[in-house]
Amino acid sequence: FVAEAKFIRAFNYFNLVRNWGGVPLRTDLNLDEVDVKRSTEAEVYDFIFQDLSDAENKLPEEPRNIGRPTTYAVKSLMADVYLTKGMYSEASSKAFEVIQSDKFSLVPVTSVEDFQYNLFGPDILTTTEEIFYLKFARQPNLGNWILFILNHPDTGLFNFGGAYAHYSDSTNPFYVNWDDNDLRKGLWDQIDFGLGETTLVSKKYVDQNAVERSAGAGNDLPIYRYAEILLIYAEAMARETGVPTAEGMEALNKVHRRAYGQEIDSPSSFDYNLEDYNLDSFVDLVLDERAYEFVFEGKRWYDLKRTGKAAQTIIEAKGITIAERHYLWPIPIQEIDFNDAINSENQNPGY
Template structure:
């Protein structure tokens, strides 16, 4: 009996030690890791890493969002996106991969937000700084995907351990986005400690853009005006097509125009650049998947209406790769000396974007094409023609060009299309901002295609529905 009791006691001790080995490290990691400023910086880096991955901004996100626009065509497995009938199984899987990466970034942000305030070896300033960066990046992640899904599980630091979280409406998601960005703009620094870190100007720009997309033009004016009046940014001068590399080249650290970019390097790479080139063209050193292109005949509505003197149009170059003689590729992003993936940064927010947000928004608020609205449009327009952005030129628009507000809005919307190609899917988001009927009419006019209702939203991944009992199959987006 004593021997049996001894054996049982030993087993109980062993099992309790085994439980400690399994459970305690979780507490140890939480208590010992989020303590120093270096720990918090590493934890914020872990938020950025999924965003930079090929399943996110490194490749799939820009690809899915850019192909929908009226300026591009997709090749291969991406060609189905130009049918405007929703996603096939291949692209549904890609969207699922993006979902996983965005939610990994959100989860890592939640960990910082939850644990940073308890750091025992970091200053109060460091705690606030890294918490602010985490809140900006959480908002940025949610803002990137909510337009495409329409509803999302709202995962925050308060439900970080929960597995069953219901879908929240877009209004609930945007409520958190605004709360995070308003905190970030109050607490982030004016200048990044390292290139690529968010600043208060990045938070203000994100707010301006989101207000803009939601049709709250007065708030978009307020935020974009703060950025403009700060005198922190200026347009980079361009005189020739080659000069665009001053904005988008692979060796740049930063520019006077940069507000928030996903930073890449030769070590990390940016796979999206592969999609823009052909292995035999001179702009990507023997690489390229040529999966995105312009066809000057199929998209003649856009191509022929674009002034040949516009240096942004000059970024397109003729390249025949088996789909006929009218195909054009684009070298906005190129790397003639690349080894592996491209090293270009992904520009998400830059000063030209702010100027155009302000121009359209102030026009809508005042219900006319005012001198100040036209001037901000002209700054971007002049630069596109190789002119000094800050000096009057012979390509300027004047009040005589705009007999009413709609004529002005139409020009600004098209200017944004020319300016922001391959930058955050902004062209498709602009079409959606102007309404589904506007989007349908535009795509019908340019592509000759009818948009199915299911095409306006991506499907909630089946893995989320299967593993999250708080979501029912009946809540899947229409058509899937």
């Protein structure tokens, strides 16, 4: 249980440091202290690596129960942290350890419905792609709270009043530039429920039998799945060597083929060709694939941040200029009020 807790703690601190920079570190040595000073980003990352190194060596290869972390969940998180830190050799190495284990594979699909129900559906217990997910059950207070409201079995459409639905706009460049042959695009429906004729609603995590309209869905939420490991490996290998590699391109193409309903391990007419890309264009290709593959999985902002592409991408898509301060969130005023080791001078710049 200690190793599992260290994995969860490392994951949480990884999210904290990416969103706020340096944060107070709670350890066995200061658990009883109310006031804890803000550590530096470097100190937080050192703490993350320490927890992950310990957990990696102590967690099993198979989960004790479905949903419990394994050593491969740790390796996946390590690969993600290394990629974020620009430690590309280490990132590709950890990703390859997961790939080489042969314990995971992409779920094959041939239709939009396969994506919706065989990969993200509410009745799935687990899949060959799952490395670490937040697990939910179709019960009050145990269900997924990001339920997307579509396709009710009785009416064909939920009453959107009072229900949550993630929506976008079909004029968004992200959607406009998305290939219509990509099955993942079919996880969006164009429905006017009062916001305009170009309204898009996602059906990626639909549960037609959710016990509540704003929660109570059975869909699990991916934290790490095999598709991401393949794409981390592809990007990290290219950055490590300075050029796209055949191994990295094949890892990318596996994810890309699946998106078009093709055989995952066989060359297809949708494949990208290695000779057509240099390092920069290949990294852009991987980032685009990540954007389409991981919609609503909490990856995009961090990808844009770590690659320095956030400002350009957001102004092109939304016409909004972001400032330097937007890369970190403000320290909550409650934290400053109740932690005497932090004051207004410790606030992130621009707030």
